[in-house]
Amino acid sequence: MKIARWDHEGATGEGFVSEGAVIPFPDALTVAEVLRGGVAAARSLFERARQETGVPLAEVRLLAPLVPTTIRDFVAFEEHVEGVSAGVEGKSDVPAEWHEAPTFYFTNPHTVRATGDVVAVPETRRLDFELELAAVIGGVDGSTGENLDVDAAASHIFGYTVMNDWSARDLQAREMKVRLGPAKGKDFGMTLGPWIVTADELDPYLDGEGFLAVRAEVYVNGALVGEDLVSNMGWPFPELVAYAARNSVVVPGDVLGSGTVGNGGCLGELWGRGSALPPLEPGDEVRMLIEGVGEIVNVVGERVPAPAIPRARTRPRLRHR
Structure with missing residues (x-):
């Protein structure tokens, strides 16, 4: 899985990168929340998210993938x-x-x-x-x-x-x-x-x-x-x-x-x-x-x-x- 943050038409998105598209996390979760939940929980989210239609990667501007704690x-x-x-x-x-x-x-x-x-x-x-x-x-x-x-x-x-x-x-x-x-x-x-x-x-x-x-x-x-x-x-x-x-x-x-x-x-x-x-x-x-x-x-x-x-x-x- 790939986890990313991006800007699309002036709005920040956070979610998965899959098959050339970005797909927001279900339930409007953030990267910080997904990291706290761990990989197994992220995998379950991905199975839900991949059913959705994403935005082509070429149409977004990638942001730093997280705001580090340290x-x-x-x-x-x-x-x-x-x-x-x-x-x-x-x-x-x-x-x-x-x-x-x-x-x-x-x-x-x-x-x-x-x-x-x-x-x-x-x-x-x-x-x-x-x-x-x-x-x-x-x-x-x-x-x-x-x-x-x-x-x-x-x-x-x-x-x-x-x-x-x-x-x-x-x-x-x-x-x-x-x-x-x-x-x-x-x-x-x-x-x-x-x-x-x-x-x-x-x-x-x-x-x-x-x-x-x-x-x-x-x-x-x-x-x-x-x-x-x-x-x-x-x-x-x-x-x-x-x-x-x-x-x-x-x-x-x-x-x-x-x-x-x-x-x-x-x-x-x-x-x-x-x-x-x-x-x-x-x-x-x-x-x-x-x-x-x-x-x-x-x-x-x-x-x-x-x-x-x-x-x-x-x-x-x-x-x-």
């Missing part, structure tokens, strides 16, 4: 870490700590974009993309999503969507020198779409260790820039979900990105390997495809000026008023 983005591809570290530190170095646990950061759910959107950018001179697959969490009867083991975590994966974690590399590099972040280098935009494909649709791509052997590709202005198999991750998705829930909780609507695929999943990795490809500029088109899921396409918009923030003040370090 977004966690992992860094699960060793090849990506090697390439980016070479660009930043001058050598391909994967910290020993990377192997110990699947590290992630939180980013902004309020700046999610859809396929087809023009993505305005901050005042950066090193704009980059990041090609990722993301898991979307759904509801499971009787579970709070807290402190899950790997098997339980797998049952909480409702489906998958394509993710582009837009990155301003110059801003990111500056702020991460303070040993925190990324923050403003990332939170201006993230594309999710074109829809959510339920996890069972990707079962044929699972290898013997539970990794998703789906092909991922990214094109800039029509030229293939990066390609990889998602199965090159260091951890399969259920382990990412279990780690996210460790002494914590995941809830329906949470999005967990795989991190950037290797072999050219972002310009930052390619720069680390000596590529002369330029940063993205206004007007550039970025197209991402993940086998079994779909494709997202965005055009880079103009730079958006922002109010200046002054430098930190140098003041006497008083201990008492």
Whole structure:
């Protein structure tokens, strides 16, 4: 099944994508409500909905398939870490700590974009993309999503969507020198779409260790820039979900990105390997495809000026008023 949100003649629709058409959920349900109900309930809804006549997909504008409750983005591809570290530190170095646990950061759910959107950018001179697959969490009867083991975590994966974690590399590099972040280098935009494909649709791509052997590709202005198999991750998705829930909780609507695929999943990795490809500029088109899921396409918009923030003040370090 495919779950989507769309705009049709100025009205927002939420429902299924089937046979080249969009079909609203029965009972005017929303994507958020369907995620809370879980895959089994969604399948029952689909059997009801498919009896209805939908609107041709070509006549609607797809929106981001959900408004995430939170977004966690992992860094699960060793090849990506090697390439980016070479660009930043001058050598391909994967910290020993990377192997110990699947590290992630939180980013902004309020700046999610859809396929087809023009993505305005901050005042950066090193704009980059990041090609990722993301898991979307759904509801499971009787579970709070807290402190899950790997098997339980797998049952909480409702489906998958394509993710582009837009990155301003110059801003990111500056702020991460303070040993925190990324923050403003990332939170201006993230594309999710074109829809959510339920996890069972990707079962044929699972290898013997539970990794998703789906092909991922990214094109800039029509030229293939990066390609990889998602199965090159260091951890399969259920382990990412279990780690996210460790002494914590995941809830329906949470999005967990795989991190950037290797072999050219972002310009930052390619720069680390000596590529002369330029940063993205206004007007550039970025197209991402993940086998079994779909494709997202965005055009880079103009730079958006922002109010200046002054430098930190140098003041006497008083201990008492």
